[in-house]
Amino acid sequence: MTNLFLHRCSQCALVVVVSLFVLYAGSAQGEPVKVxxxxxxxxxxxxxxxxxxxxxxxxxSGSQLVVQFGSPIEPALAGVxxxxxxxxxxxxxxxxxxxxxxxxxxxxDVRGFDMGAAVVVDIVDALQTNxxxxxxxxxxxxxxxxxxxxxxxxxxxxxxxxxNAPVVKVRSGVHDAYTRIVFDWLSEVPYQLNQKxxxxxxxxxxxxxxxxxxxxxxxxxxxxxxxxxxxxxxVSVTLSIPDTSRIRHFLSxxxxxxxxxxxTGEPLPEQVAAAQPK
Numbered sequence: 001m002t003n004l005f006l007h008r009c010s011q012c013a014l015v016v017v018v019s020l021f022v023l024y025a026g027s028a029q030g031e032p033v034k035v036x037x038x039x040x041x042x043x044x045x046x047x048x049x050x051x052x053x054x055x056x057x058x059x060x061s062g063s064q065l066v067v068q069f070g071s072p073i074e075p076a077l078a079g080v081x082x083x084x085x086x087x088x089x090x091x092x093x094x095x096x097x098x099x100x101x102x103x104x105x106x107x108x109d110v111r112g113f114d115m116g117a118a119v120v121v122d123i124v125d126a127l128q129t130n131x132x133x134x135x136x137x138x139x140x141x142x143x144x145x146x147x148x149x150x151x152x153x154x155x156x157x158x159x160x161x162x163x164n165a166p167v168v169k170v171r172s173g174v175h176d177a178y179t180r181i182v183f184d185w186l187s188e189v190p191y192q193l194n195q196k197x198x199x200x201x202x203x204x205x206x207x208x209x210x211x212x213x214x215x216x217x218x219x220x221x222x223x224x225x226x227x228x229x230x231x232x233x234x235v236s237v238t239l240s241i242p243d244t245s246r247i248r249h250f251l252s253x254x255x256x257x258x259x260x261x262x263x264t265g266e267p268l269p270e271q272v273a274a275a276q277p278k
Contacts, residue, residue, distance in 0.1 A: 031071060048120075073093070165209050178261045180258070223240065224240040
């Protein structure tokens with residue numbers, strides 16, 4: 001009788017242990033998450049369709065793009081590398097069970113944000129630095145005279161920054177739907193963007209020598225002029241743009257990115273003129 005009782009107790013204990021193991025394994029298993037990817041004009045987009053919002057972090061190290069989540073994940077990555085063949089060569093679940101690792105083909109810019117429960121990661125085309133046009137041999141003296149004649153007007157629109165202020169390079173990239181201007185600050189700087197009909201002004205809170213020389217020599221599409229001015233304790237940059245172009249802007253690391261969108265032909269909404277701090 002005692003042996004039978006002990007045998008049944010051991011069976012019950014075994015059932016409890018197995019049940020606990022199954023429950024633990026189930027809790028440790030990642031959430032199945034469908035991952036979509038598609039190439040767009042100027043960027044490739046990856047979307048993680050979580051059922052509920054989760055914390056996440058996007059980081060890069062060399063050619064590796066890592067998206068880390070606050071919960072375990074089982075990502076469905078079929079077709080992601082194929083759909084974004086221009087940007088990545090591989091996509092794989094991280095060894096920690098909470099991340100996904102992509103191998104990028106170039107040193108692309110990356111940005112991440114959420115849309116409800118979905119986590120969105122954009123891999124943005126590398127920007128081409130504008131090159132100054134080659135001078136024409138016989139036209140150089142004439143061009144020099146023209147530059148001299150325009151010097152007073154230019155002096156009125158551009159004020160010198162302090163000599164010890166850091167130099168901030170400016171790059172541009174022209175795409176089908178927008179022109180991108182990138183300010184290569186070495187560290188993150190607060191800024192504010194104001195848009196009025198035909199102009200956009202970016203006010204940076206720190207002094208700097210904004211190097212707009214190359215862009216002034218060869219203005220990109222949608223930009224008819226660009227100038228920088230000392231503004232209080234900082235510096236501002238003014239862009240002349242089409243009257244019905246919208247502006248979008250964001251931080252990419254320490255860089256400040258400003259996109260001038262193609263004109264829509266429709267008047268700007270009233271709220272666009274309001275300051276947009278970052």
